[in-house]
Amino acid sequence: MTKLTPMMKQYMDLKEKYKDCILFFRLGDFYEMFFEDAILASKELEITLTGKNCGMEERAPMCGVPHHSAENYISKLVERGYKIAICEQVEDVSVSKGIVKRDVVRIITPGTVIDAHMLDEKENNYIMSIYIDESGIGIAFADISTGELKTTEFTQNKCMINLLDEIAKINPKEIIINTLTYDEYNLKAEIAAISTPYIDVFDSWAFEKAYAIKKIKNYFNILAIEGFGIDDKNHSIAAIGALLEYLQKTQKNSLSHINNISFYASDAFMILDKATRRNLELTETMRDKKRKGSLLWVLDKTNTAMGTRTLKKWVEEPLKDIHAINTRLDAVGELKENIFAREDLKELLKNIYDLERLVVRISYGNANGRDLIALKNSLEVLPKVKSILSGLNTSKLKELLSTIDVVHEVKDLIEQSIKEEPPVTIKEGGIIEACYNEELDELRSIVTNSKVWIANLENNEKTKTGIKSLKIGFNKVFGYYLEVTKSNLNLVPQTYIRKQTLSNAERYITPDLKEAEAKILGAEDKIIELEYQIFIKVREEIKQFTQTIQSTASAIASLDALISFAEISDRFGYIKPTVNNNAIIEICNGRHPVVERTMHSDMFVGNDTFLDGEENRFSIITGPNMAGKSTYMRQVALISLMAQIGCFVPAEKASIGIVDRIFTRVGASDDLAQGQSTFMVEMSELANILNNATKKSLIILDEIGRGTSTYDGLSIAWAVVEYISSNNLAARTLFATHYHELTELEGMLEGVKNYCIAVKESNDDIIFLRKIIRGSADQSYGIQVAKLAGVTDAVIERAKKILIQLEESDINNKDFVIEPQDIEEKEGNNVVCEEQISFLSNQNENIVKELQKINILDITPMDAMNHLYKLVKIAQNKGA
Structure with a gap:
């Protein structure tokens, strides 16, 4: 068997322990990957796949990335669902015997990302x-x-x-x-x-x-x-x-x-299932999964990253505790009215960095000097924030005031120890402020004085030797040297020691120069090492205040979210809702918070809502498509949700009885990946609602039953109305439908009321008035809506003719037939319009057989009448 090289054996041993990870194996300035990892990474990262001799007969597939830019490559792999094992050298190369020891120091997975550039500042991970x-x-x-x-x-x-x-x-x-x-x-x-x-x-x-x-x-x-x-x-x-x-x-x-x-x-918290979150577009739109166009997009006017994350949590977790809701509403009200305090706080918050993630990087041990400066600059703002909050009176704001700690110790420590503009890295020096550490100041003095000494030495040597072009230089190979051009070599003293020959000059050293070099370089190395040690010590001292800073960050985030609510409430004319434990949802001139923000020319038409757990618990809403039924129902749900997250609402007046769950069944969508049709998805979501709703829930149903045949759909919709409105459930419900037969349920079922969208007719055109009124619509205006949508005139005119035939005929009559459209035969075309053969044509099999027996060329008039009579009797028997 081929023997692996020591380095490759080390790699294989580590890979065996981390089989489910892509192993980033540190070799010098690169992270290298081998074998399957290399093949996979080269494809995903679009980097060159090469090979390396590892002691096997064939070269091992290999690819690599520079260690200084590895974060970008790791980020791409993690985003695509891979786990990354980071392998580093864990012993000093200068003291190691044989191959340097390496080990995995961290595993990065999609849920354990901590590096700032790999995280979305607006999202929790x-x-x-x-x-x-x-x-x-x-x-x-x-x-x-x-x-x-x-x-x-x-x-x-x-x-x-x-x-x-x-x-x-x-x-x-x-x-x-x-x-x-x-x-x-x-x-x-x-x-x-x-x-x-x-x-x-x-x-x-x-x-x-x-x-x-x-x-x-x-x-x-x-x-x-x-x-x-x-x-x-x-x-x-x-x-x-x-x-x-x-x-x-x-x-x-x-x-x-x-x-x-x-x-x-x-x-x-109010429970919201996936369908409801999607249908209400709380944090992203249904169509393109974008933030713009969602409720969060409207409400988020925060000034800090942690405030953005907190506001998103509030939107996703509406409260049910009335006291907690009202403390938020009171705070929003005070901030809304006190515009000067709000504007001052907004400006201050813009100067606060992401304290939550800053303090974690410090605690975790991967914060650099710039992170500490960002922390210091943030802490400097807090006394002014507290000063403004001290002038406000609501309980929530006072609670936040008491939680915010300015952490003077941390601010002062960073101010004294870290330079205002430190480098990105922490191992190359230039990070610690002067006068913070006595030993560091002495070393810096040695370096400074030695360099002055070298400058003086250069001037003295020029004077002593008469070589005016003489200069002292430095490189990493030879250190300090004296350089003399070849035209002046005759003036070089014997005490100079030749070190290097160039094409037009010679380089020399002297004992005094080498002694100064040792002092300077030794001091510089010590400075870099000492600065690193001091920085680590400062970072460890700050770490002791982690919990205090985290509590302060949480308070600042909550304050930011409350200010955002106050800002949008003031800007968009929102009002403070009344939240209580009764069953009534009463809204006067409510508006859809997102739709009204996306309207550019038309003014949003507000609508009233009244739902309770008794006589007005179930609203059947009829009217044409595009008239605003879905918008209206969604706005009721969003206003209820906004009230329970502690935000003012878009209405003239609103009283919200606590909602424990919001359920929505809006629109149609296939779930082909799960093998479910539109109707199956609809029925699955309906089943979830019927099985989990309570009397305190709010149910939004749009076009239940439209995914199947007319009678099946109507039957399902009818049964759903009966079940929800009855004492089986008695939940507050908005139910939009085109089944006008359901409007007959008002008066038949307790708590059911009819509403419709007002429409103005003008000849064949309609105008949507967007107003919800009591009563029911007598038609759906489908053809008019199709015309508004731009459907071709030929289809519109044909639809009108078919509609007239349908309205003039008894659709339940088995003899009912739509007259076929007349099609003129055009030159060059042989167009034939045939009636569609009935799926039930096999029922006429006996009549067909009887007709086939008749020889029309060999029958008398009386025979014809007898045959006709027989056929009629067969047809009548079929009908029976």
Whole structure:
């Protein structure tokens, strides 16, 4: 067998330990990849694939990337769902015997990214752990770039639905699960239907309760877990323990910035499933998945990255606690009215960097000098922020004021130790401020004085030798030298020692010059090493304030989000809603927050809404397409949601009874990847609504039953109205339909009321008035809408004729036939218009057989009448 080279054996040993990773193997100034990793990386990164002699018969496939720009390449691979193992030299080359020792120092996965350039500053980057057994489900998720760690569990019915709702909300970039969960519960397929995270099957033993408790205690250095409020949350404990094990195994570094566990009950927030988040376009649009055009796009006027992330969380997690909602609303109201304080705060916040991620990089040990300066500049702003907040009165703002700590110790330490404009790297010197360290100042003095001494030496040698062109230079190979042109070689003293010959000059050294060189170079090397040590010490001192800075960052982020709400409320004329625990949703002149922002010429027409749990709990809305039914229904849902995140709403008046869940079934879409048709998707979403809605839910249904035949669809829609409006559910519901037959249910079913979109007719044209009024529409104006949409005139005119025939005929009559369109035969064309053969033509088989028996050339008139009579009788019998 061919013997591998020592370096390649080292590589193969490490690769065996990290089979599921692309191994970035450090060789000098490059990270090299070999074999399958090289082939894969060269394709994904579009870099050259070469080869290397590794002791085998054939050269090993190889590719590489420079270590100084490796982050860009790693980022591309991680974005595409690969795990990267970073292998570095872990011993000093100068003291190593044989091949230098290397080891994997970190594993970068989609959910463990911490480098700023690889993260979206507007998004959290979550990794989630899931534990499932027959009695329940536990989840834990963390963003290691901010230090957040949260957990919850489900032990009641419908656990899987709750889990999928949480995944849709959290949108983790990576999920770890144990083998049993992966295999037995088919979780991969369930998750794939709502999200696209990287799924990692992790060691089952890490999820065992006893081990998980031990891991939590050791990680947080505590004797008991009761302080986190999870001692009786067995499923959460299992998920947390496995997550911490995974993070420590991959990061191989201190994770002290993850210093708390926050348990939450999922029912503390309004629950929004994936369909509702998509249909309401909360954070991205349905069509192109862009932020612009979503609710978040309208509401986000934040000034910091952490404020943006916080506001997004609020949008995704509407509150149900009235006190918490009203404290936010009160704060927004005060900031809205106090425009001078709001404007001053906005300007100050623009100078605050991403404190959450800055402090994590410091704690993690990969912050540079510029990160510390950014932290210092941010902390300098905080006293002014506190000064303004001290003049405001609402409880939420006072709470934020008390949480913000200006951390003078950290600001002063950085100000004294770090230069205002430090270099990017921390190992090349030039980073520590003068007068901070006495030893460093002495070394710098030696370097400075020695260089002055060398400059004086050059002048003295010129005078002493008479060589006016003599100069002292330096390079990394020979150090300092005296250079003399060849025309002056006769003047060189015997004490000069020749070191190098050039084409037009000679280079010399002297004992005094070499002695000065040793002092200078020795001092410069010591300066670089000492500056690095000082910087690490400063960074470690700041690390002690991690929790304080994290709390301050959280308060600043919340303040930023509240200011954003106040800003858009003031700018767009939003009003403070009343939020209570009754069942009434009453909105006066409500507007769709997104649609009105995207309208350029027309003024948005506001509409009223009144829903309760009694006589007005179910609204059937009829009217033509494009008239605004879907916009109206969505705006009711969005206004309710905005109220519960603590934001003012687009209306003249609004009273919102707490909504526990919003359900939407809007529009039609296939899910071909899952093998589901439009109608199957519609029915699946409908089933979810009927199985999970409560009396406190808000249901938005648009065109239920339109994906199948008329009678099937009408029957389903009718039954749905009966079920939801009855005491089986009695949920507040808006139901848009083109089945005008459903309007008969007003008066037949308790709580059902008819509404329609007002339309003005003018000859064959219609004008949408966009106004919801009591009553029902008597037609859908489909042909007029088709005309407005630009359908060709020939189709429009033909449709009108068919509509007249339909309206004049009894459509239930079996003899009903649409008259075929007359088509003139044109020159060169042989066009024949035939009626479509009935799918039920086999029912006329006896008549056809009877006709085939007749010889029309050999029958009398009386025979013809008898045959006709017989055929009529056959037809009548068929009809019976």
